[in-house]
Amino acid sequence: MDKIEKPNDPLHFLKEYTPARIAIGSTGISIPTQQSLAFKLAHAHARDAVYSVMDAERLEDELAIFNRPVLQLHSRATHRAQYLQRPDMGRQADELSINRLADQITGDDVVIIIADGLSAIAINDNVMDLLKILIPKITDAGLKLAPICLVQQGRVAIADGIAAELEAKLSLILIGERPGLSAADSMGAYLTFAPRPGLTDDSRNCISNIRPGGLDFNTAADKIFYLIQEAFKRKLSGVNLKDNEGLLF
Secondary structure, X not given: OOOOOOOOXXXXXXXXXXXXXXXXXXXXXXOOHHXXXXXXXHHHHHHHHHOOOOOHHHHHHHHHHHOOXXXXXXXOOOOHXXXXXXXXXXXXXXHHHHHHHHOOXXXXXXXXXXXXXXXXXXXXXXXXXXXXXXXXXXXHOOOOEOOEEXXXXXXXXXXHXXXXXXXXXXXXXXXEOOOEOOEOOOEXXXXXXXXXXXXXXXXXXXXXXXXXXXXXXXXXXXXXXXXXXXXXXHOOOHHHOOOXXXXXX
């Protein structure tokens, strides 16, 4: 979004530190027209993100640099409207995907799952930049990677079933987050130790707002790798796995 000048607002200098909608000023009892238009534009970007489509073919080609099998999967939600109205269907892989996973059981240490979530734009734009830093850390540590899974119409919990089918010890799902009015390209990372269907969100660790304007890729990769190491060391994840490294501070 283009920067909006508001030289007469005494708090305008704060806008240098955040893209959040602050110090927007006023005109009478309303917000300035320029700010009103900017709000509508940001709202349109957020709606576009929700209905964006993950470029699975391009991502599969780019993932070839890691020399790992790539599986294209799909949730039980057959289209976007169903995905939005039936969250439960976005948490389960469809029958074709289950059959595809059954041929790939490896018992490897980590399975990386990439899902569109609520912003495929976030995945299309950011996931490769993160993985180019993160995957070498994982493999250099001696951890074995399962096939990388690309999931259309997927929600966070779909990682539990996929990892269980592959018999992976830890799942890491990278997923487009619900877009905000200043962040339509935000990607989240959720990791779960001993993943299996039926787990709740307290079993996962989450790192959020991974994008050029948020948490940078190097810091995010360091944080994810630290949590993966701690999860294997302590045999747990979620609320019982604390972040004691302080990388963000």
